[in-house]
Amino acid sequence: xxxxxKSSNIIPSSAVCVLVAIGLIVFGSISKDIYIRQVLSMIxxxxxxxxxxxxxxxxxxxxxxxxxxxxALGAYTASCLETKLNVPFYIAWPSxxxxxxxxxxxxGSRILKLHGHYLAMxxxxxxxxxxxxxxxxxxxxxxxxxxxxxSKTLIGAFLTKNLFALIVIFAALAFIISNNIEYSRIGRxxxxxxxxxxxxxxxxxxxxxxxxxxxxxxxxxxxxxxxMYAHLNGIITPEVFNNATSQTILIIVVVGxxxxxxxxxxxxxxITALPEFLYGFADYNILxxxxxxxxxxxxxxxxxxxxxxxxxxxxxxxxxKDELPKTxxxx
Amino acid sequence: MRQILIQLLISGISAGCIYGIISLGYTLIxxxxxxxxxxQGPLVMAGAMLAHLFLYRMKLPGFVxxxxxxxxxxxxxxxxxxxIYDFLKRRNxxxxxxxxxxxxCGIVIEQVFALTVGKQQYSVPALFGNGSxxxxxxxxxxxxxxxIILVVTTLILIIGFYIxxxxxRLGLCIQAIGYNPQAATLSGLKTSLLVTITFxxxxxxxxxxxxxxxxxxxxxxSMGASLGIKGFAATILGGMGNPFAGFAGGLILGLIETFAAxxxxxxxxPIIAYAILLLMLIIKPSGIWAEKGGKMI
Numbered sequence: 001x002x003x004x005x006k007s008s009n010i011i012p013s014s015a016v017c018v019l020v021a022i023g024l025i026v027f028g029s030i031s032k033d034i035y036i037r038q039v040l041s042m043i044x045x046x047x048x049x050x051x052x053x054x055x056x057x058x059x060x061x062x063x064x065x066x067x068x069x070x071x072a073l074g075a076y077t078a079s080c081l082e083t084k085l086n087v088p089f090y091i092a093w094p095s096x097x098x099x100x101x102x103x104x105x106x107x108g109s110r111i112l113k114l115h116g117h118y119l120a121m122x123x124x125x126x127x128x129x130x131x132x133x134x135x136x137x138x139x140x141x142x143x144x145x146x147x148x149x150x151s152k153t154l155i156g157a158f159l160t161k162n163l164f165a166l167i168v169i170f171a172a173l174a175f176i177i178s179n180n181i182e183y184s185r186i187g188r189x190x191x192x193x194x195x196x197x198x199x200x201x202x203x204x205x206x207x208x209x210x211x212x213x214x215x216x217x218x219x220x221x222x223x224x225x226x227x228m229y230a231h232l233n234g235i236i237t238p239e240v241f242n243n244a245t246s247q248t249i250l251i252i253v254v255v256g257x258x259x260x261x262x263x264x265x266x267x268x269x270x271i272t273a274l275p276e277f278l279y280g281f282a283d284y285n286i287l288x289x290x291x292x293x294x295x296x297x298x299x300x301x302x303x304x305x306x307x308x309x310x311x312x313x314x315x316x317x318x319x320x321k322d323e324l325p326k327t328x329x330x331x
Numbered sequence: 332m333r334q335i336l337i338q339l340l341i342s343g344i345s346a347g348c349i350y351g352i353i354s355l356g357y358t359l360i361x362x363x364x365x366x367x368x369x370x371q372g373p374l375v376m377a378g379a380m381l382a383h384l385f386l387y388r389m390k391l392p393g394f395v396x397x398x399x400x401x402x403x404x405x406x407x408x409x410x411x412x413x414x415i416y417d418f419l420k421r422r423n424x425x426x427x428x429x430x431x432x433x434x435x436c437g438i439v440i441e442q443v444f445a446l447t448v449g450k451q452q453y454s455v456p457a458l459f460g461n462g463s464x465x466x467x468x469x470x471x472x473x474x475x476x477x478x479i480i481l482v483v484t485t486l487i488l489i490i491g492f493y494i495x496x497x498x499x500r501l502g503l504c505i506q507a508i509g510y511n512p513q514a515a516t517l518s519g520l521k522t523s524l525l526v527t528i529t530f531x532x533x534x535x536x537x538x539x540x541x542x543x544x545x546x547x548x549x550x551x552x553s554m555g556a557s558l559g560i561k562g563f564a565a566t567i568l569g570g571m572g573n574p575f576a577g578f579a580g581g582l583i584l585g586l587i588e589t590f591a592a593x594x595x596x597x598x599x600x601p602i603i604a605y606a607i608l609l610l611m612l613i614i615k616p617s618g619i620w621a622e623k624g625g626k627m628i
Contacts (some may be wrong), residue, residue, distance in 0.1 A: 063427050065434075110613045116426040117367035118616055121563055125609040128560060129602055136598040243556055247438065254431055283446060290438035297432040298418055 013262075014176045021172035028164040037164050039276060041232050044171035045225045047268035050252040051174040051261070052221025055181065057250070058259035060214045061194030062112060063120045066127030067249045070219040072134055072241035073100040074226025076141060079149040079236055097223045104219030105212065112211040127246045134238040146237035149230045167228050174221055178261045181217075190214060194259075244286070251289050255296055256303050263305025270304065337472050339589055345478045345547065347578075347585025348485040352540035353562025354569070354577030355488060356533045361571055362496065363505045363529035369430060370411070370437035372559020374534060378404060378541015379550035380444045383453040393458040400538040408534035411436060412527050437555070445552035455545035477546035484543055488536060489578045496574065505529055509572075557601065564608035570618025580618065 028037055053067050078096035081087040087095075111122040134141045141147060181187050192200040193207040200207050230236050248271065256267020275285050300307055353375055360368045368374075381403055385396035415432055457477040464473040496502035508515040508522050516522050541550075548554065561584065569580025584604055592600035611618070 057427075061427070063430060111609075114612060114616060117369075117430060118567075118612055120369070120427075120430055121367070121560070121567070122609055122612040124560060125564075125605045125612070128557075128605045129609065132599070132602045132605065136602070247434070250431065251435075284442075286438060287442035287446065290435045290442060293435035294415070294432055294439065297424075297428055297435070298415070301422075301424065301428060 013179055017172050017175050017179075021168050024168045025165045028168070029162075038232075039273065041164055041167045041228075043268050043272045044167040045229050045232070046249070046252060046272045047171050047265055048174045048221050048225035048228070049249045050256065050264045050268050051178050052218035052225075053249050054253050054256075054259065054261070054264045055178060055190075055221070056211075056214045056218040057253055058257075058264070059182065059187065059194060060190040060211055062211055062215070063116070063250075064123040064215075064218065065120050065243075065246050065250055066123035066125070066130075067218065067222050068241045068243070068245035069123075069127040069130035070100050070104060070222035071226045071229070071245065071249075072130050072238070073103060073219075074223025075230040075236050075241070076134060076147065076226075077223075078227040079147045079230045080140065083148055083150050093227050096227050097220050100223035100226075101216050101220045104216045108212045108215035108219075109208075112208060112215060124243065124246070127243055131238055131242050134241065141238070144237060144239075146235045147230075148235050149233075163228065163231055167232070170224055170228060174224075175261060175265065178264075182261065186210065186213070191259075248289065251293050254293055254303060257305025258303065260303070260305035263303050263308070266304045266308075334472060335593075339593055340586070341472065341474060341478065343586035343589035344582065345481055345585070346589055347565075347582035348481050349540070349544050349547070349558070350562050350565035350581030350584050351489065351578035352481075352485050352536065352543065352581075353558060354566040354581050355492060355574055356537045356540065357563060357566045358572060358574055358577050359492070359529050359533035359536065362509045363526055364416075365509055366416075366429060366433075367563070368533065369434040369559070370440060371537065371562060372555035372557070373437035373440040374404060374407070374537040374555075375541045375544065375558050375562075376550070376552060376555035377407070377440055377444060378538040379455065379545035379548075379554065380448050380453070380541075380552065381538070382542040382545045383455045383550040384448065386456050387454065397458070397539070397542055400542055401535045404534040404538040404541075405531040407440070408530040409527065412530040416526070416530070417523070437559075441552055441555055448552065450552055452549045452551045455542075455550055457546040458542075475547075477543070481543045481547065484539065485578070488539065489574045492536075492574045501525075501528070560608065561604045564604050564611070567608055567611045567616065567618055570620040573620060576618060576620035579620065 024040065028040070031037065049067060049071060052070075053064060056062050056064055074096045077099050078089075078092050081092040081095065082089060107126060111119060111126075114122055135143055137143075181190075189200070189205045190210050192203070192205055193210055197207050226241075229240070233240075252267040252271045253264055254267075255271060256265070257263025271289065274288065275282065278285060278288065296303060302309070353371060356371050356374070357368060360366055378400055381400045382396060385391045385399050386393065389396075391399070411433070415436060416429070419429055419432060457475070458480055464475045465479075466473045494502075496506060504515070504520050505525050505528070507518075508520060508525050512522055544558075562581070565581035565584045566577045567580070568584055569576035569578065571577075584607060587607070588600050588603055591603050615621075
């Protein structure tokens, strides 16, 4: 019964998402405030990254601490194609996503047989390999000097000017796709894989297939985020895509709430906006993140989404108290 | 030519010992809890930074610094064991909750040192000697005393812990709780106490490791991440759960890295360790010398 109620939520929440997206785009085209637009764009990009990891980690239960590797692949493929080879954006952007997805397929089909710690280490190793390559392979990636990003075609320049709207659209798409996956057949399959692989296998869910699909989807989301970041910033350097970024993406998912789309959106907003409030204490950023994760893991393992849910439950209980004296509630 | 070869061999072996000593830290905790300690890198960094504080800034004698270093890190081990590990285990948290929490603890440790001590690279004096190298005219090479100390200490630690784990009662108990915690508890072993002991031992090894590594590499707050990964690469290469296997993996990794840096290219040498880790995890995650009776990963 619970599931039916939930699945009827898809269309309203998607509609709300579309409305919010339209509102943001209108706001972005009217507002002259570059600062707010920049912060909102970064929230969108971080949300895309986290939504990709959430599909893999939150829903399927497979940890990855190397998402920045895919982020970098997307950003570097698109900008190297556009700037160095003069490829128009409508070829460069899709090929960035396809190249990243292909690498994710090759990697994922090999490493997703690993569990827990080993998978975490394998993905860290992948992220570090990409980071070292982008730093040291100077002929292609320009090392620490970075790659400038220029869209030379006519529509490309137009898009680059209106990048905020594009980021909002892609983030909204990421939200809708994650939402649809969550309540679909695949969503139920990956949840069963997360809870118990052997049990899932026994009812005919080939877990390796679903794990790889989610790994590829997560990588594709990251690649789109990478393309957007490259065009937003105009230059990309390896430091943006280092191990700490992978950890930050994981932190967003964990703080927001594993397996909850709205939670991850909340997490992206909190983690991206936090440095803006801690402006005078820029050095303390990462320390605050670390402490936040430890506290959340110890006391609120379901993250911000879990806190929100229990808040809603308490309010509902208080309202219903007079009508329905319910004693046994499933947890 | 022969001199270069010997010099490379020496630096390869000393890099291998660094990885071996980090790998020992992983192995100890893995043996008793089947947990990979994701804070291993930051802990070794903490050992190195504390060595800088005690030996360089406070100018304490070497052994006092060593004991203080071990004491502080064992204290951190106790905090992590009672504050985090027990707390999460009591709640029956899943494996990845532990992974993330310990990873975050590593980040916190790293940031605390970066903010209190500083972010530059700091020098640490060696435990013995006056900082000049010892030359061997017969071979035509120079060896720094810190390298000799590192190699000797690593060998002592590896052999000591091998004997401790396999020949003493306490060591066997520690391995028993790793194989089957329920059965071990039923046979009357004090699981919590034994896990506490291994946490302290592993963190003490990290302290010693940090103190040995610091005179060679210097101490930076950001050195933890790469050391932790390379140490884990050594552990995976050799095999989890056996001190000798991790040490051998470390030696192989150190030698490959040093020779590749000289003969191929020094810019790509960090990639080699990561690539070996990834390849080993893909091809044979149980390592070259796989642990007996260990579960398939």
